[in-house]
Amino acid sequence: MSDEPASCDVLIVGAGPVGLFLANECARRGLRWRLIEARATQSVHSKALAIFPRTLEIFDTAGVVQSFLDAANRVTWATVIAHGRQLARIEFAPDNTPYPFVAMVPQDVTERILAESLVKRGGRIEYETKLVSAQQHDGRVRAILERDGRTTEVVAGFLVGSDGAHSAVRHLLDLPFAGAEYHASFLLADVETNQALPADEMQLCPSELGPLAIFPMSATRRRIVATIAKTENDAPSLELVRKLLVERAPKGIAALSLSWSSYFRIHHRQVDQLRVGRMFIAGDAAHIHSPFGAQGMNTGLQDVWNLAWKIDLVARGRANDRLLDSYTIERRPVIKKVIAITDLITRAMGTASKPAQLLRDVALPIVSRSGAFQRRFVGTLSELDIRYRGSPIIEGDGERHFDGALREAGGRFVLLLGEGCDARMVEAAEQLAASYPDILGCRAAPSRGLVLLRPDGYVAYSETAPRGAKSVEAAHSVLRRQLT
Numbered sequence: 001m002s003d004e005p006a007s008c009d010v011l012i013v014g015a016g017p018v019g020l021f022l023a024n025e026c027a028r029r030g031l032r033w034r035l036i037e038a039r040a041t042q043s044v045h046s047k048a049l050a051i052f053p054r055t056l057e058i059f060d061t062a063g064v065v066q067s068f069l070d071a072a073n074r075v076t077w078a079t080v081i082a083h084g085r086q087l088a089r090i091e092f093a094p095d096n097t098p099y100p101f102v103a104m105v106p107q108d109v110t111e112r113i114l115a116e117s118l119v120k121r122g123g124r125i126e127y128e129t130k131l132v133s134a135q136q137h138d139g140r141v142r143a144i145l146e147r148d149g150r151t152t153e154v155v156a157g158f159l160v161g162s163d164g165a166h167s168a169v170r171h172l173l174d175l176p177f178a179g180a181e182y183h184a185s186f187l188l189a190d191v192e193t194n195q196a197l198p199a200d201e202m203q204l205c206p207s208e209l210g211p212l213a214i215f216p217m218s219a220t221r222r223r224i225v226a227t228i229a230k231t232e233n234d235a236p237s238l239e240l241v242r243k244l245l246v247e248r249a250p251k252g253i254a255a256l257s258l259s260w261s262s263y264f265r266i267h268h269r270q271v272d273q274l275r276v277g278r279m280f281i282a283g284d285a286a287h288i289h290s291p292f293g294a295q296g297m298n299t300g301l302q303d304v305w306n307l308a309w310k311i312d313l314v315a316r317g318r319a320n321d322r323l324l325d326s327y328t329i330e331r332r333p334v335i336k337k338v339i340a341i342t343d344l345i346t347r348a349m350g351t352a353s354k355p356a357q358l359l360r361d362v363a364l365p366i367v368s369r370s371g372a373f374q375r376r377f378v379g380t381l382s383e384l385d386i387r388y389r390g391s392p393i394i395e396g397d398g399e400r401h402f403d404g405a406l407r408e409a410g411g412r413f414v415l416l417l418g419e420g421c422d423a424r425m426v427e428a429a430e431q432l433a434a435s436y437p438d439i440l441g442c443r444a445a446p447s448r449g450l451v452l453l454r455p456d457g458y459v460a461y462s463e464t465a466p467r468g469a470k471s472v473e474a475a476h477s478v479l480r481r482q483l484t
Helices: 017-028 053-062 065-071 107-120 168-173 238-248 296-315 321-350 354-367 371-382 404-409 423-435 469-482
Strands: 008-013 033-036 073-075 077-082 085-091 102-104 130-137 140-147 150-161 178-181 185-193 201-205 212-216 221-228 255-264 267-270 279-281 413-419 440-448 450-453 459-463
Touching (some): 053 404, 073 212, 150 168, 150 296, 201 321, 212 238, 267 321, 404 413, 404 450
Parallel strands (some): 008 033, 077 201, 413 440
Antiparallel strands (some): 073 102, 130 140, 178 267, 201 212, 413 450
16 A cells, blocks of 8 residues: 555545535544535525435434424325326325424525535535546545646545536446436426415326426425426426426416426436445436436435445544445445336326226225335335345344434444343443444443444344343454454
8 A cells, every 4th residue: 555645535526415415424524525516606406305204314313404404394295196186195204213204405405504514514615626537546546636727636545426417437437327218308397386285295196198296395385396298498487387287286286486497307327336446426426217206315315324434434444345345235225226116106107008097096095095005105215214134244134223322422333232131241242342442332222132233323233132242242243344
């Protein structure tokens, strides 16, 4: 390895929500970071909107959730309406989270909150700065940046590309972006409306003309997303939005004015590898899909939540490449599932097949009344059901766990000791934590048994019937998988 010191631990390319959140995590963990952005400023458009419960839990652990809660319109119902008929109405209220709702926060507000958090931590965003090239050598990444026509070299421990669907980092790594394009164009419009629809309910409107979704940003402001066979003018007009609402939306909603609108084309694509050596990609740089389901930004934020603690341990010399390998291994199945689900929703909502429409319109009212269906729908959409089963660095299902332990852990692993853990077992656990003072914490928990919790809030190991010191040693064995 080169003796030349890196000028930063992590170079982040792209200051959208994903890059901003990663920079916040680097700052919180004491890593040296730089965040560059080719644009001159942050986005002024709302774009991504929905923030789901699992992402709110992550923001909670990261210490930034309150600003999002203050800004959010809270949605607790999802309704499916076709041809003026309600096919399903599902309460979006998961009972195993302190955030049982969808927080509707426009992307420009999300970026502002995260950028302000960075400034409070003493950081800054380097605007109008482009990545020209990057090469890896001797455990370092040498990147050439360009600003105002001048180039500079940066030596970084790691480089993360969160630079969108046309990612320069992905192109530099020559990673194939496998998938396809949807034939239809998409329309996105933020409109002022009357109050015919509830402010706490989002509507999904299947139609043979193409799907349409309505997301409430407030009591009178709504995001309209729809496919459209043929675009008109440079951007959708208020008249076009009104026409689509008449054709596909619930009766009574009226679009009074238009604040912003855009056309866009959508692909469903993903890379096979999220890591090449010390260079990574996350968010839209690694995966894009249909906006129906509103999963894109949430998935990207959770990419870097999975990655940040791993980079932190390796940067401090406490873990090895096996831990970095787990980023792709753990996140790719999640990404693959998100793309499959959003594609299914898009095609089911917009099918032109009469038999398929009939089957949907007959079956959905029956199926949606099932408690099992509702739990699966809410668990999937909320991203609370994400697990890392099969990961080489855990033992078991790798399910999520959320409580105050993570807030207090300061980015460390936590050994939770619940009912059934005797005094000798507690002593063994405390001794283990003392041997890893900057990596592992130990605390009592109200649940039963022993749980080894990762810094990102997923279970690395658990036992419901503790075996004394043997259980602690088993947890220690799993912990060693993460470390050097």
